[in-house]
Amino acid sequence: MSVELPYxxxxxxxxxxxxxxxxxxxxxxxxxxGALVEFGWSxxxxxxxxxxxxxxxxxxxxxxxxxASLMVFQDGMYYLDPQGAIRAGIVLDNLHxxxxxxxxxxxxxxxxxxxDAAEPKNRNEEYDAFDDRYVNFLLTEIIPxxxxxxxITDDPARWAICGGSSGGNCAFTAAxxxxxxxxxxxxxxxxxxxxxxxxxxxxxxxxxxxxxxxIFMHAAHRDFQWNERDNNWLASNLRVAAAxxxxxxxxxxxxGDGGHNPNHCGTLLPDALRWLxx
Numbered sequence: 001m002s003v004e005l006p007y008x009x010x011x012x013x014x015x016x017x018x019x020x021x022x023x024x025x026x027x028x029x030x031x032x033x034g035a036l037v038e039f040g041w042s043x044x045x046x047x048x049x050x051x052x053x054x055x056x057x058x059x060x061x062x063x064x065x066x067x068a069s070l071m072v073f074q075d076g077m078y079y080l081d082p083q084g085a086i087r088a089g090i091v092l093d094n095l096h097x098x099x100x101x102x103x104x105x106x107x108x109x110x111x112x113x114x115x116d117a118a119e120p121k122n123r124n125e126e127y128d129a130f131d132d133r134y135v136n137f138l139l140t141e142i143i144p145x146x147x148x149x150x151x152i153t154d155d156p157a158r159w160a161i162c163g164g165s166s167g168g169n170c171a172f173t174a175a176x177x178x179x180x181x182x183x184x185x186x187x188x189x190x191x192x193x194x195x196x197x198x199x200x201x202x203x204x205x206x207x208x209x210x211x212x213x214x215i216f217m218h219a220a221h222r223d224f225q226w227n228e229r230d231n232n233w234l235a236s237n238l239r240v241a242a243a244x245x246x247x248x249x250x251x252x253x254x255x256g257d258g259g260h261n262p263n264h265c266g267t268l269l270p271d272a273l274r275w276l277x278x
Contacts, residue, residue, distance in 0.1 A: 172187050185214070
């Protein structure tokens, strides 16, 4: 079946392109708003000394009769902010209202911070690492607090993990290392170049038996160092996408104009979740 898309002219100047939001990214009349439950966590054994908040979005349609799917977003409140660039809570309410995605409970996790430290943010240590600490942190410290309260499926094909920039490569790494838990990935303008030793994924994807992952990638034409030989964020994302294509992965790449910002990611989120979670 062919799909017809409306004509849109391309921007001539790519330096500061802004995409308009669709109806799924704005509050709609008659749409029930899901519950948002706030948690605090300062007893991490994996990241000792850190504290953070996380929020759980429970769809209005959830009644506990059937296990829900699970989704995790990095940079929690940034993605939830109804006035921000992503507006994930609004998107989830609209998609659930229309039945466009399966019933999904979503966790929004902030990166850890150290109180009274010269460098309080632990975000890059958590997100850019190439090891299993962060995914184990989710699986052993955060998610159990949610599964103890809500009925969540054990099916990894119904567990998704999402993020942008460093949160994007964090999501990819979590699913890559633990595909037995997370098999759906959304990553936007990922900072693969910031991983220790550089981006490991083009070679790993090409030389590792294909994993049962479905991946939605977003990259930007004018991401950092887009026309430089070294530390080229655009090229790094494209190399990952090329390796996924050559290795037969179920993936989708959307390449947008503009730079390293979340605007295009936010406008894509409704369609990305429809594709990712179906």
